[in-house]
Amino acid sequence: MGELKFFLELQIKQLKDGTFINQQKYIHDMLKKFGMENAKPMATPMAINVKLTLEREGDSFDSTKYRGMIRSLLYLTASRPDIMYNVCLCARFQENPKISHVEAVK
Template sequence: MGELKFFLRLQIKQLEDGTFTNQQKYIHDMLKKFVMENSKPMFTPMATNVKLTLEGEVDSFDSTKYRGMIGSLLYLTASRPDIMYSVCLCARFQENPKMSHVEAVKRIFRYLKGTMHLGLWYPKFTGVDIMCFTDSDHGGSLIDQKSTSGVCAFFRLCLTS
């Protein structure tokens, strides 16, 4: 069968010292699908001063298209944990998206355009080390005052979840 190179739109490159996974082709196809291939790249997935809320805007956006954009981004988080927070924040507004929500999603697309080459590196070595990191924001949501938390789990210095 040969060496594994693609699996469920995940590109896999096996080297002597480890394995590298990314979704560069998927990002390219996604940018083309949502007509963002000629957009200007960004260096961050979300601006620090952006506060997404439900109130304040009258203009709505097509929720079907917005859900498609969010679904594509959620699939991409398998190899791009750097966009997880931004995508999940934008996913909260799928029921009635406003133009500010769409602009936030487009910024994520522009960030991906500039960072297509990034992915996850899993080096080969011996030893079993498990590390976990957690962070939480109690009552920090501007919408419903709910808490937000996240966990990163590493096995042998490789991000697993």
């Protein structure tokens, strides 16, 4: 069957030092899917001064697309546990996401 290289969107590399797992291809495909190929990388999982709240007013965003973004990020936590808190914080607003919530996800 050969050496295992991909399994459930996880890239697996087996070396003498050990087995390494990453999701680089999944991340690239996710960015392409949501039109964020040219997005700038950040050193922290979320902007520092962002305070997310339940907004009654403001421009709404497509909740289906927002849920897709959250779902993709939740799957990404398999190899990136450092983003778990931020993803769960953004997941609270899936019912009626606003533009400010989408900016935090991006």
